[in-house]
Amino acid sequence: MTLFADRELVWLIGGILIFLSIATVVAAILKRRARSESARATVDNLVARTRAWWVMVLVFGIAIATGGVGSLVMFAIVSFLALREFMTLLPTRRADHRAMLWTFFLFLPLQYWYVATGWYGMFSLLIPVYAYLLLPSVLVLAGDTEDFLARTARLQWVLMICVFCVSHAPALLMLEIPGYQGEGAKLLLFLVVVTQLSDVLQYVVGKLFGRHKAVPAVSPNKTIEGYLGGGGLAVLIGTALWWATPFTPWQAALLSSVVVLAGMAGGLVMSAVKRDRQVKDFGALIPGHGGVLDRIDSLCFAAPLFFHLTRFYFT
């Protein structure tokens, strides 16, 4: 397996496992000490989240260990599940049926096919150009003009978020960075670790020290303390991981900041979408977390930025 050939990759994965073990022990201790009703609910959620993290790390670990194909298949499945959750919430009409089928069975596989073959041009154009024009064309042929612009825009938007944006994460593997050939898995791991740690630390810092609500109209649980503390810590950890990337410490700090900020924007935007559709979560697939889309909302926004910045400055 390629997994153990790379020392740095072993360190990264080992670090994640240690971090998760500590979290599991802390959650178990907190569970014993929780007395009040609300504390118990919070801790139960924490335990469920930690448990789900083990499963997610296992799945992602296997995907990374099997090399490019594994990561690609895993992200394609993630895109599929996210698309499925998002589409379920959309107010669609009978006439949208064919266009919806196209998003699932044509554009999604095709997008990942272009990632797999490393055809950068089509990877970047398929959804923003071809799908963008084809979807309204398919819709208009169905002959229903009611709410037409909104229906078109919704389909384009979910396809962009769930397929186009997400596919930028495994696309990191197709970047050819001088002196870093064949090490793209660490870049992908770096992105995922920073976005997910940022989410986790924002949650933890917010729960511990959160006083001032940041955006009460959109997401009542987000606090200024959580954003600054959690985001800051995630940038620090991202910087400290520079050795696993093609970046210098300063570059790693800058890129981590972009990833963290984009992730915050993503989380907030998707919260607004949930609010708009009057649901709390996108799904219930991941215990304690909600749906797949609840888990990857920050990644959706961070992945394309991280991909293009890395591609522009390092290839």
Place this chain on the structure above:
Amino acid sequence: MRRFIAHRVFNALLIDRRSAEGAETVDRQRRETLEAMTSVLDGERSLILYPEGTRGSGDAVQPFRAGLYHLARARPGVPLVPVYLGNLARILPKGATLPVPMQGQVVFGAELHIAIGEDKQAFLERCRCAVLELAEGRQ
């Protein structure tokens, strides 16, 4: 193929739905249908009924057909559990061949019984309302 799916996959009870002519044949067809259903229930097995009789546009729950009433009267002791199936018309609308892989939803309600001497329309409407309540109560 259809036969295999109906029998082996869905374990369906096939019913003759050809429109019969003449009062006598109609009567006989109804009796046979009812007997087929009650014999399943008498065998300690459950039946899943789609009382709308067909698939609609998904916008509303259609009026219920009378078969449910006749079956309930024939076996008043058997509990009727209302079930609401959500999102199905969007996943596979009438006339479409491929389903969009969205999430569906199944909501179960509290069991119902037919009351002694309950009017047919009143009973069917009560059952329909039970399903509607599940539709509104979801999420």
